[in-house]
Amino acid sequence: MAIDLLRLPTDSIVRPDKDRFLNEENPFEAMMSRFDRAAELLDLEPGIYKILRNPEKQLTVSVPVMMDNGDVEVFTGYRVLYNTSRGPAKGGIRFDMNVTQEEVKALAAWMTWKCAVVNLPFGGAKGGVICDPLMDTYSMHVGRTENAVVTGKPVEMGGSLGRREATGRGCMLVTKEALEHLGMPMKGATVAVQGFGNVGSVAAKLLAEQGCRIVGISDRFGAFHNKNGIDVDAAIAHVKQHRSLEGFTGGDAIDADDILTLEVDVLVPAALENVITTKNAPKIRAKVICEGANGPTTAAADPILDEKGIFVIPDILANAGGVTVSYFEWVQDRMGYFWSEAVVNERLGDIMTRSFQDVLQLSKQHRVNMRTAAYMVSISRVATVHRLRGIYA
Numbered sequence: 154m155a156i157d158l159l160r161l162p163t164d165s166i167v168r169p170d171k172d173r174f175l176n177e178e179n180p181f182e183a184m185m186s187r188f189d190r191a192a193e194l195l196d197l198e199p200g201i202y203k204i205l206r207n208p209e210k211q212l213t214v215s216v217p218v219m220m221d222n223g224d225v226e227v228f229t230g231y232r233v234l235y236n237t238s239r240g241p242a243k244g245g246i247r248f249d250m251n252v253t254q255e256e257v258k259a260l261a262a263w264m265t266w267k268c269a270v271v272n273l274p275f276g277g278a279k280g281g282v283i284c285d286p287l288m289d290t291y292s293m294h295v296g297r298t299e300n301a302v303v304t305g306k307p308v309e310m311g312g313s314l315g316r317r318e319a320t321g322r323g324c325m326l327v328t329k330e331a332l333e334h335l336g337m338p339m340k341g342a343t344v345a346v347q348g349f350g351n352v353g354s355v356a357a358k359l360l361a362e363q364g365c366r367i368v369g370i371s372d373r374f375g376a377f378h379n380k381n382g383i384d385v386d387a388a389i390a391h392v393k394q395h396r397s398l399e400g401f402t403g404g405d406a407i408d409a410d411d412i413l414t415l416e417v418d419v420l421v422p423a424a425l426e427n428v429i430t431t432k433n434a435p436k437i438r439a440k441v442i443c444e445g446a447n448g449p450t451t452a453a454a455d456p457i458l459d460e461k462g463i464f465v466i467p468d469i470l471a472n473a474g475g476v477t478v479s480y481f482e483w484v485q486d487r488m489g490y491f492w493s494e495a496v497v498n499e500r501l502g503d504i505m506t507r508s509f510q511d512v513l514q515l516s517k518q519h520r521v522n523m524r525t526a527a528y529m530v531s532i533s534r535v536a537t538v539h540r541l542r543g544i545y546a
């Protein structure tokens with residue numbers, strides 16, 4: 154569709170100031186600095202560059218909720234549609250007291266690059282609600298069953314087998330590829346995992362099943378080290394019973410921050426953003442970092458990890474298993490035909506392995522790290538669609 158563009162004098166354009174001080178904590182700026190580097194290497198044309206630097210749509214909502222005690226509270230929520238050129242904008246909703254619009258914008262952009270790096274026919278979006286997720290109830294009224302619209306549903310309601318494990322499984326699969334590439338055996342490889350929720354606990358379990366030795370795990374209430382290997386099933390059972398790792402006896406308690414600097418082959422940050430920074434990056438001793446969380450490494454820390462020769466599997470690739478199986482869920486709902494877990498896992502394996510190899514090949518070709526290569530793969534796929542559809546479509 155052709156669009157008449159508003160005509161303005163050229164001097165009315167405000168250009169991003171690339172020399173402006175980069176706030177290490179701002180996830181959108183971190184995303185942008187990586188985007189800029191990849192866009193430069195791709196020699197992206199200025200029109201598409203400017204379009205892809207901005208979200209398509211941003212919405213702020215105030216949601217009134219009647220609380221248990223009868224009081225009405227109003228919660229602020231954000232929805233950002235970053236880019237829809239490759240398909241419907243995909244991305245979950247984060248419920249947290251610390252949600253900000255900048256964070257949701259970054260997460261929506263990451264969803265765009267994530268879907269593109271694994272070649273899903275989706276654009277990227279994200280939502281966030283400022284609230285305490287321990288709260289009791291969220292309800293959603295859609296009037297009728299639309300099971301292809303929401304993903305991550307219970308299997309009984311049109312969810313996909315394998316979705317719960319998908320992100321951790323994807324982390325295991327790309328770690329396997331990375332170790333093979335680096336000539337490091339999987340069997341006996343030592344691993345530390347920060348965060349023991351959906352992503353971290355499954356990644357730990359599946360890596361252990363592949364022969365890795367999980368020597369460190371942590372959550373918000375405890376960090377534990379055991380050089381002989383932690384019994385991951387026992388840790389999962391402990392969390393199931395006590396709701397956290399607090400009191401776990403299968404390892405020595407260590408300082409929370411020390412989980413990131415253990416001497417291990419593989420570090421899996423699978424908790425939250427901005428945990429690897431310029432402050433602790435010099436102390437990191439892992440050979441491989443598999444970014445299970447979104448945005449665990451600040452952009453300013455990237456060059457420090459590069460200099461130390463650490464092989465980083467970037468978040469948009471490493472944790473893309475989740476959205477990939479959400480895509481499978483959408484496909485199955487649309488077909489009304491559901492796959493076995495073995496089929497889901499096999500197809501996830503194909504996509505994760507192929508995507509890792511696509512990124513690795515580009516990283517060798519351009520002599521750049523895996524993060525820059527992953528952004529280059531994604532941006533070029535999104536840019537191609539803009540070119541084919543007319544850049545303003």
Ligand SMILES: NC(=O)C1=CN([C@@H]2O[C@H](COP(=O)(O)OP(=O)(O)OC[C@H]3O[C@@H](n4cnc5c(N)ncnc54)[C@H](OP(=O)(O)O)[C@@H]3O)[C@@H](O)[C@H]2O)C=CC1
Binds near residue numbers: 320350353396409473
């Ligand atoms: N689930 C998914 O499919 C996907 C998740 N991600 C990303 O992965 C990350 C983890 O998500 P997910 O596993 O689903 O979330 P969960 O809420 O299931 O787990 C988060 C884990 O991190 C722990 N944690 C929180 N703060 C800290 C801290 N300061 N130090 C150590 N551990 C901490 C939590 O501990 P506690 O329980 O004690 O609070 C919990 O064990 C997020 O960045 C998310 O965006 C990315 C792609 C898909």
Ligand SMILES: O=C(O)CCC(=O)C(=O)O
Binds near residue numbers: 243475476
């Ligand atoms: O399953 C989904 O689509 C959500 C995945 C997601 O939010 C993420 O990858 O960060």
